[in-house]
Amino acid sequence: MSALNTLAGRLHHAKPEDLPGIAEDAAISLGATATTLYLVDYSQVDLLAQVPANRPAPDPIPIDGTVAGRAYSTGVPTRIADLQTGGDQLWLPVVDGAERVGVFAVTLSAAAAADPAVQANLQTLTTLLGQILAARHGYGDALERTRRRLPMQLAAEIIWTQLPPLTFATDRATVAAILEPAYDVGGDAFDYAANGDTLHVALFDAVGHGIEASSLTALALSAYRNARRCGLDLSDTYRSIDKWVNAQHPGSFVTAVLAELDTPNGTYRKISAGHPGELLLRNGRCIAELPAPTAMPLGLGNLVDPIPGITEITLEPGDQLLLYTDGVVEARTDAGDLFGVERLTDFVTKALADQLPAAETMRRLVHAILAHQHERLQDDATAVLVEWNGAPVPAATDAPPPSLISNRSLPAPDALTVPSH
Incomplete structure (x- = not known):
């Protein structure tokens, strides 16, 4: 419920570029330690990070041949172990209905990774995130700019x-x-x-x-x-x-x-x-x-x-x-x-x-x-x-x-x- 409150309480006056930060705060309240939102580019070649303004964007991730790309392509959440922390990295497909929007990368601590309810709640949050992105993208250009690897004619x-x-x-x-x-x-x-x-x-x-x-x-x-x-x-x-x-x-x-x-x-x-x-x-x-x-x-x-x-x-x-x-x-x-x-x-x-x-x-x-x-x-x-x-x-x-x-x-x-x- 705290995650839903985080979303609901901050969405009314949020700009599109605010959504990754709001989503991360909601995910952290569910047990995550960090998140990154990736959006698919127009040619569906790469997944491109949409990050808060005060954070450098990580490199694009190719869809073909990557764990993130597999989650995007199949629509199935992918979970891999983080050997350094003992936790897990989740790659959750972000969709709006059947439309593939991107993936939500979520880092979990060892304790959170051991709790099945955490992943279930994060998947629910990601489902809501897909619908929110679709509803909010037209209010600004931040999401559109992220999705473009090349200038649009x-x-x-x-x-x-x-x-x-x-x-x-x-x-x-x-x-x-x-x-x-x-x-x-x-x-x-x-x-x-x-x-x-x-x-x-x-x-x-x-x-x-x-x-x-x-x-x-x-x-x-x-x-x-x-x-x-x-x-x-x-x-x-x-x-x-x-x-x-x-x-x-x-x-x-x-x-x-x-x-x-x-x-x-x-x-x-x-x-x-x-x-x-x-x-x-x-x-x-x-x-x-x-x-x-x-x-x-x-x-x-x-x-x-x-x-x-x-x-x-x-x-x-x-x-x-x-x-x-x-x-x-x-x-x-x-x-x-x-x-x-x-x-x-x-x-x-x-x-x-x-x-x-x-x-x-x-x-x-x-x-x-x-x-x-x-x-x-x-x-x-x-x-x-x-x-x-x-x-x-x-x-x-x-x-x-x-x-x-x-x-x-x-x-x-x-x-x-x-x-x-």
């Missing part, structure tokens, strides 16, 4: 300011996303929202680069949220975004996936606006690439029949859908070797076979893409993994099995020629 600043957290989960569905180059992204973005039984998911890729592309993407993303919050269905959402893009950026366009997942029964419906088709993964392998495109890119829909095609499938529990922009599969080596859909599929299926968390699968995927192109992406690379965990829908015993994929209101093929970016 303005185009990327525009995009990151609009994005939801990279990871979200309910008892029925999980969403995990990646976005690179983190400090210089321009035209890519994603969004999701859980409203009742529906999980809305969208992925955008604007033509062009830099400020022009990020401004175009920001408009499409805002128009998408406006349509969704007004209660429009998928078709009307497509038409609304298309109208705004055409009106404000005539001649430009945004490719996109606009999707809805019915979380009780696993029905997935989507419009592919000039965008690559999602990969459907089941039991550790890719079983289908969904039809695409089913409509013109946003901003060009006025050139053809405005009724977009909708693809509908019924998922099975444990199915994953991988949405991605063309920058993922078009990443290439100096010799011109594309990353490609086959390599993308192989990577994701192997990661899933290793039973990695969805967020960690995506983190490793983006670093594999960067390594393939020697850390120099020619285009933004964004991907979203959606997993459905719901209960299966009983099938009628006297009816034939339903078709996996159905298309409705699909425009004529010659109307779906997608302009090159």
